[in-house]
Amino acid sequence: MTSRRGIALLIVIGLLAVLAMAAGMTALAARVSTSAAFASLERLELRTAIDSAVARTAVRLSDEEDRWIADGRLYEMEIGDVDLRIRALAEPGRYDLNQGNVETLTALLEELDVPTLTARRIAGAVSDWRDEDDDVGDDGAEASAYRADGRPPPGNRPFIAVEEFRQVLGVDATLYAAAAPYLTLYGGEAVTGRYAPPRLIGTTGVSAGDARRILSARAGGRDIPEVNGSAQFDPAQPAAYAIFVEAEAASGARLSREIIISLPGEEGLYETLSRHSHVFGYADFLDPEPDA
Structure with a gap:
């Protein structure tokens, strides 16, 4: 009889433990659900x-x-x-991938610490990407060069997203991350120096002195000074x-x-x-x- 009571007691204790665990899991799930709902609302x-x-x-x-x-x-x-x-x-x-000239892109890449020869080749490859023919331009690259590098061929069309710059021959993940903020598809043939990011101003024809005046005006919350040598x-x-x-x-x-x-x-x-x-x-x- 005592043995049976002991077994029954163990069963009851086991059931209580299971119920307590289930209650704890329910409470935890409720807290997680509440936290997720709060995060979603935030x-x-x-x-x-x-x-x-x-x-x-x-x-x-x-x-x-x-x-x-x-x-x-x-x-x-x-x-x-x-x-x-x-x-x-x-x-x-910003620099327009579809309209900007290769000289400005080369200068931008040099500003981002890309060696001059590499910068010229990447700028040339951008020019070849956005034209419609398979002729290799100055310092450019067409399908054969991409195949040799294990890459898909260039678009031979306008860029449809800044992200496509990552696919241009010579561009790796590190360079893409550094250059992407300076690139756009909604700019023009020339970059407007008075409105350009600091590292782009010098590539637009603005003098070093005028560049300092522009940055000083920005920092002081003043109107941008008029300057020469840059697109308006x-x-x-x-x-x-x-x-x-x-x-x-x-x-x-x-x-x-x-x-x-x-x-x-x-x-x-x-x-x-x-x-x-x-x-x-x-x-x-x-x-x-x-x-x-």
């Missing part, structure tokens, strides 16, 4: 704040009385409990803009986006051309170098 809050910031930036870029200057300088605002760091960059201030850009005319937004919630959660818009849009204030996710701090390429 991410939605950040995305909504970013979209609102882009809309407000589009309004300020269109304001003839007090227009924001789209040269990458920092603007800040709060939307609800979200702090936002905003930089608008006129796309003519009129912010009152239709154009594309890259808007870099970094959003941080009160909890410390952060989200970063690059949203390219055109002003004006076909059916409203602006039209969204593309959206990209980036790590926080991606827009730091718009800051002057420490010794600038």
